[in-house]
Amino acid sequence: MKIVINIQLKEGVLDPQGKAVHHALLALQFNEVQDARIGKQIILHVEDGEKDKILKRVKNMCENLLANTVIETYTIDIED
Amino acid sequence: MKIVINIQLKEGVLDPQGKAVHHALLALQFNEVQDARIGKQIILHVEDGEKDKILKRVKNMCENLLANTVIETYTIDIED
Numbered sequence: 598m599k600i601v602i603n604i605q606l607k608e609g610v611l612d613p614q615g616k617a618v619h620h621a622l623l624a625l626q627f628n629e630v631q632d633a634r635i636g637k638q639i640i641l642h643v644e645d646g647e648k649d650k651i652l653k654r655v656k657n658m659c660e661n662l663l664a665n666t667v668i669e670t671y672t673i674d675i676e677d
Numbered sequence: 678m679k680i681v682i683n684i685q686l687k688e689g690v691l692d693p694q695g696k697a698v699h700h701a702l703l704a705l706q707f708n709e710v711q712d713a714r715i716g717k718q719i720i721l722h723v724e725d726g727e728k729d730k731i732l733k734r735v736k737n738m739c740e741n742l743l744a745n746t747v748i749e750t751y752t753i754d755i756e757d
Contacts, residue, residue: 603718618719618743627738629731632722638683639698642712651709658707663698 598645599676600655602663605636610668639663648675678725679756680735682743685716690748719743728755 606612612634619633641658643651655673664671686692692714699713721738723731735753744751 605718605720615719621742622738625738625741627734629724629726629734630721630738631724634720636718636720638685638716638718639695640685640714640716641710644709644711646709654707654709658702658705658710662701662705 598643598651600641600643600651601674601676602639602641602655602659602671603636603674604639604659604664604669604671606634607668607670636669651675678723678731680721680723680731681754681756682719682721682735682739682751683716683754684719684739684744684749684751686714687748687750716749731755 606615615632615634618635619630622630622633641655643655652673652675655675659671659673660666686695695712695714698715699710702710702713721735723735732753732755735755739751739753740746
């Protein structure tokens, strides 16, 4: 089972990497870009099972290891 | 207009960061995890316009700056 976890910095948290990308895009004449923010996408493959249980486990993984919930938010998508 | 770009290492390209996360998850008793791979998610806000044109421009951004197409693949989603 494939799990896609997207982790982004919360609104209001400074994102220097995103700022750098934004500046680089402007320097390349992509002037239509108003803002850029950079996060992580983690793709897990886990053993098949009940979706509810898997979701609970993956949420645990995010809280305990993958995301820093003080400054980051995450979403979990389960793909079959 | 919000653009979500997901960038992942191609299949077969070694992902040491993913390996480290996988090992850490196993150490935390998440034994159901078979594989972990880590990529980037870039969220852009761009000026509104025709979807086709925006898609072409964002593809250009990916090819020229955001992704290393030798080792990475990317997907682009336009959200209104």
